[in-house]
Amino acid sequence: MRNLITDVAGVKVGSAHDGKLASGVTALVFDAPATASLAISGGAPGLRDAALLEADMTVQQIDALVLSGGSAFGLDAVGGVQSALREIGRGFEVAGQFVPIVPGAILFDLANGGDKSFWGEPAYWRLGKAAARAAAADFALGSHGAGLGATLVDLKGGLGSASARTPEGFVVGALVAANAVGQATIGETPHFWAAPYEQGDEFGGLGWPAQLPAGALTLKMKGAAPQNTNIAIVATDATLTKAQAKRMAVMAQDGLARALRPVHAAMDGDTVFSAATGRAKGNVDALALTTIGAVAADCLARAVARAVYEATSLPFAGALPGWREKFAS
């Protein structure tokens, strides 16, 4: 186990980013079409080709998912991923044409100090294509791909991932670009809100603070930025219906609730995609679905903390520090 979402059989992840732009794209490509859905819990989502993921819509399976920086401009990245998949013959057949089905979501990173003068060219389309081509079992966490430009209110955000096995034996993983309006850590301490869910020392092993510091619950938020967003994917090797995948996504949102304070706000686009590759056969009843959802929530909470733990600051004046830069001295 790599402790990555790619521990789920049939899942590969690739990232591409541009240091000058201070933004990037992460693509999750399925080896074969996967059943998928989503849960949108933020008030300001930015999505492309996501309406089809509702349980009452016709298309059941998709080819890839995209997490991108760039706010609504970043939705171009989906087209780049589609281009890469079309070149290798992937897609849903319609009248002899193959259309790769690729939903995507974006986060707001336009105010992070990077050079955002990409108006004349499809910058995110190119990054999306490169990300899809880079898809592999191993990929880097922290300041990479869709996490390169991500920030929290007080620390650098990033790309995170984690995996686990449910009691029934299904593998579950999470991938997140953590770009929250608030905090992943408690007050001024280095302790993560996600500490109860940590496995080993995957994000420093500090545990819970002996005592909650005064003001630990004081809300610290990016007051001036109108848009922020955590975008995530949870996946399992179980065989789920689309409606069951929806339930998995709803439960996984609880991982964001446990790892971030606050989250799901009016100005957030917080979205969790869910996917089931079906490599593990066997009936998934309500109880097994609940454990898949609960473990997905755990993995997503851990992925958020790992994203922040692994991130390094952007090379711009006034950039927010990475967790290690601030605390590991």
Add this chain to the structure above:
Amino acid sequence: MRNLITDVAGVKVGSAHDGKLASGVTALVFDAPATASLAISGGAPGLRDAALLEADMTVQQIDALVLSGGSAFGLDAVGGVQSALREIGRGFEVAGQFVPIVPGAILFDLANGGDKSFWGEPAYWRLGKAAARAAAADFALGSHGAGLGATLVDLKGGLGSASARTPEGFVVGALVAANAVGQATIGETPHFWAAPYEQGDEFGGLGWPAQLPAGALTLKMKGAAPQNTNIAIVATDATLTKAQAKRMAVMAQDGLARALRPVHAAMDGDTVFSAATGRAKGNVDALALTTIGAVAADCLARAVARAVYEATSLPFAGALPGWREKFAS
């Protein structure tokens, strides 16, 4: 401040229950119609007259909200509350008739040992009427009203409430009938998952365990019961639009995520109603709305722990113990 949802100006709460039935009803009555919405995060909700709460529906304000035991039978309680309100001239005027607008939600407590042979009479209708008539600023927590029949997997559930003030000065409160498929406490310890949010010693003041016990994350769930549900109301004295009330409800669900493990499962009906009485004037921008939502989540997490902390066991063989009976020795 009573540390109850009735700290929100314009809100009164009443409960009624039947010890032999081991179930009951809690009604929240607004002094004047309040703007309301809801967020449904469980996979098996039981609701009455709730479709109108979506932001795109016409009716903007409601007269009362109902939390009831009795599974789908308990939806009769809404009729009883309407009857009590009609007698005092409350309601939405339609062609000279006054129709009290009263959405409600139920929880599953049919397997808690009580005498459920009420088939021949509208037991919950009567309890609903009595609950509405009892509405007042003071009301009891624990094994009362909709919380009388409630259980978790390992402890008695109950009725809980809490309140707080946002940095902008708005009062926010929460009311919950905690009847979860899982746990509110950590492993075998008396510590609540909601500990970080506790104010004073409102649920025992034990704080967080020095170390998470082995197996703390092992999922403990009511395996045999097909239905469980946490039903809740969050309210504020702020002036919100219906769409803003929806956002408040979505964010408040994070309080359930932080207080319960697991929650929002396939067999849960977890629903949070939200309401704004508008007694406090002033613009609520995205930032103020976010603090209202975040504080509502805190209050709901605290209300869950208070529900469990205050509950006492049902007088039946094999009944689950109350928190104090199990731990406060």
